[in-house]
Amino acid sequence: MISDWQPLLLTFKLASFTTCILIIVGVPFAWWLSSSSLRIRPAIEAIVSLPLVLPPSVLGFYLLIAFSPENFFGRWLDQNIGLHLAFSFKGLVIASVIYSFPFLVQPVQSAFKSLPRSLTEASQVLGNGKVRTFLCVQLPNIKPALLAGTVMAFAHTVGEFGVVLMIGGNIPGQTRLASIAIYDEVEALNYQTANFYALVLVVISFLILLSLYIVNRQDK
Amino acid sequence: MIQAQVKKSLKGQQGDFVLDISINIQQGEMVAIFGPSGTGKTTFLRCLAGLEQPENGMISVFGKVWFDPIKKTNLKPQERKVGYVFQDYALFPNMTVKRNLEFALPANNNRNRVNELMELMDIVDLENRKPDTLSGGQKQKVALARALVAQPQILLLDEPFSALDNETRCNLQDEIIRLQKIFGITCVLVSHDVSEVYKLAQKVFVLDNGKIKESGEPAKVFSHGMTSGKFRFTGELLEIENLDVLFSLTVLVGNQIAKVAVMPSEAKSLKAGDRLLLVSKAFNPMVVKL
Numbered sequence: 001m002i003s004d005w006q007p008l009l010l011t012f013k014l015a016s017f018t019t020c021i022l023i024i025v026g027v028p029f030a031w032w033l034s035s036s037s038l039r040i041r042p043a044i045e046a047i048v049s050l051p052l053v054l055p056p057s058v059l060g061f062y063l064l065i066a067f068s069p070e071n072f073f074g075r076w077l078d079q080n081i082g083l084h085l086a087f088s089f090k091g092l093v094i095a096s097v098i099y100s101f102p103f104l105v106q107p108v109q110s111a112f113k114s115l116p117r118s119l120t121e122a123s124q125v126l127g128n129g130k131v132r133t134f135l136c137v138q139l140p141n142i143k144p145a146l147l148a149g150t151v152m153a154f155a156h157t158v159g160e161f162g163v164v165l166m167i168g169g170n171i172p173g174q175t176r177l178a179s180i181a182i183y184d185e186v187e188a189l190n191y192q193t194a195n196f197y198a199l200v201l202v203v204i205s206f207l208i209l210l211s212l213y214i215v216n217r218q219d220k
Numbered sequence: 221m222i223q224a225q226v227k228k229s230l231k232g233q234q235g236d237f238v239l240d241i242s243i244n245i246q247q248g249e250m251v252a253i254f255g256p257s258g259t260g261k262t263t264f265l266r267c268l269a270g271l272e273q274p275e276n277g278m279i280s281v282f283g284k285v286w287f288d289p290i291k292k293t294n295l296k297p298q299e300r301k302v303g304y305v306f307q308d309y310a311l312f313p314n315m316t317v318k319r320n321l322e323f324a325l326p327a328n329n330n331r332n333r334v335n336e337l338m339e340l341m342d343i344v345d346l347e348n349r350k351p352d353t354l355s356g357g358q359k360q361k362v363a364l365a366r367a368l369v370a371q372p373q374i375l376l377l378d379e380p381f382s383a384l385d386n387e388t389r390c391n392l393q394d395e396i397i398r399l400q401k402i403f404g405i406t407c408v409l410v411s412h413d414v415s416e417v418y419k420l421a422q423k424v425f426v427l428d429n430g431k432i433k434e435s436g437e438p439a440k441v442f443s444h445g446m447t448s449g450k451f452r453f454t455g456e457l458l459e460i461e462n463l464d465v466l467f468s469l470t471v472l473v474g475n476q477i478a479k480v481a482v483m484p485s486e487a488k489s490l491k492a493g494d495r496l497l498l499v500s501k502a503f504n505p506m507v508v509k510l
Contacts, residue, residue: 116308116310118306118307118308118310119310119312121269121271121297121304121306121310122304122306122310122311122312123312123323124271124296124297124298125269125270125271125297125298125300125302125303125304126323126324126366126369126370127298127324127326127370128298128323129298136312136323137312137314140314141312141313141314143314
């Protein structure tokens with residue numbers, strides 16, 4: 001049996017990068033959404049949730065078009081920052097961040113919303129600014145939702161197929177993720193190799209989810 | 221002196237109304253805002269704390285202007301020196317009792333203040349407990365202590381005892397009286413409980429539909445200017461018993477059950493569940509010191 005670990009390692013590298021970026025971008029964004037009274041908020045919420053309902057290929061298709069050096073955005077990136085996003089690992093990271101965004105933002109946003117308003121107000125009255133209130137009062141009190149969101153975003157990135165196939169293709173070591181490798185091996189009738197990748201994904205995904213539920217149970 | 225004029229339109233259960241009140245409070249005074257729920261009591265308190273903004277008015281505290289739309293002054297809650305005890309206590313669940321208090325310390329303040337307050341309030345034993353593990357009365361004490369940590373100029377109490385049983389409530393009311401004597405802090409209490417206002421406040425403002433209906437000393441306001449020579453209690457009739465010559469009424473007054481005897485003619489129109497007013501001459505009652 002050929003046990004090439006590269007696609008699996010690449011998958012977890014992608015998921016780790018994606019999750020880190022998501023936490024840095026998504027948590028403040030979720031906080032902003034939960035406290036914003038902007039008129040256009042429903043529209044923003046709808047856009048953020050789009051990846052939940054759209055076929056991944058749709059998102060992948062539009063991202064591919066956008067990243068393509070043939071088009072304005074792709075050309076601009078290429079000429080100004082020297083960034084080629086189509087069929088590259090960086091492109092995969094950006095696509096995954098967009099695709100997994102609602103999995104982190106939604107639970108965190110609803111947790112922020114369901115925090116009693118008096119907690120935030122108490123912190124303000126006690127003389128604490130927005131940042132300290134956010135870091136010391138709001139964030140620690142949504143820990144279970146934050147953990148769940150992080151794990152779900154990670155697991156969801158591991159499970160991507162459509163988006164990464166469209167945007168990344170199948171370049172070994174760069175964009176050949178485990179999910180794509182499985183598809184590829186099955187097409188080539190290498191059922192054993194496909195089974196190896198698939199089994200590893202099943203076991204690791206199960207372990208990730210299991211640890212999440214164990215941690216959340218201990219919290220109570 | 222604290223001067224507070226607050227005007228703000230509110231949505232009430234019986235339609236929209238305008239909260240429009242003007243109150244002066246002397247330093248060191250404990251005043252109560254009294255009235256049924258939904259009359260803007262809490263909103264007034266929140267305006268004082270800067271958690272809500274009045275549409276019009278002026279708030280000045282000991283010579284410093286906190287809110288004045290003409291001069292475009294509106295201090296943030298962080299800049300107003302208030303202690304606020306929330307109805308749900310608003311203790312931070314992720315912090316221990318001690319951390320909750322320390323979180324209120326201004327950056328360069330010494331930590332002794334926290335220890336002193338914990339000793340004063342008799343909550344030293346609780347210092348490492350999380351709020352979830354405390355009883356209602358303990359939470360209330362911690363919330364009070366936390367509100368006092370930063371040495372506020374006014375202490376705002378929003379229905380502070382509404383969720384507590386009678387005995388705990390009584391003890392905590394005594395506690396507030398004691399603390400107010402120690403710190404001489406100006407307090408504004410929001411309450412819909414006559415006995416609480418009577419016990420704690422030196423002055424009461426009766427709020428009705430956003431306007432002040434009456435104000436003055438609680439004793440005068442609640443007895444409407446004349447001290448009566450009678451005991452008057454309202455109660456609920458639990459049971460009527462026919463004793464042939466007389467009828468015995470079992471009445472719930474407060475949380476005490478009293479039995480009184482009445483003539484059959486008086487009992488005729490009564491049935492269990494009726495609200496009653498019991499009046500008795502207060503001449504030469506038995507008075508026992510507790």
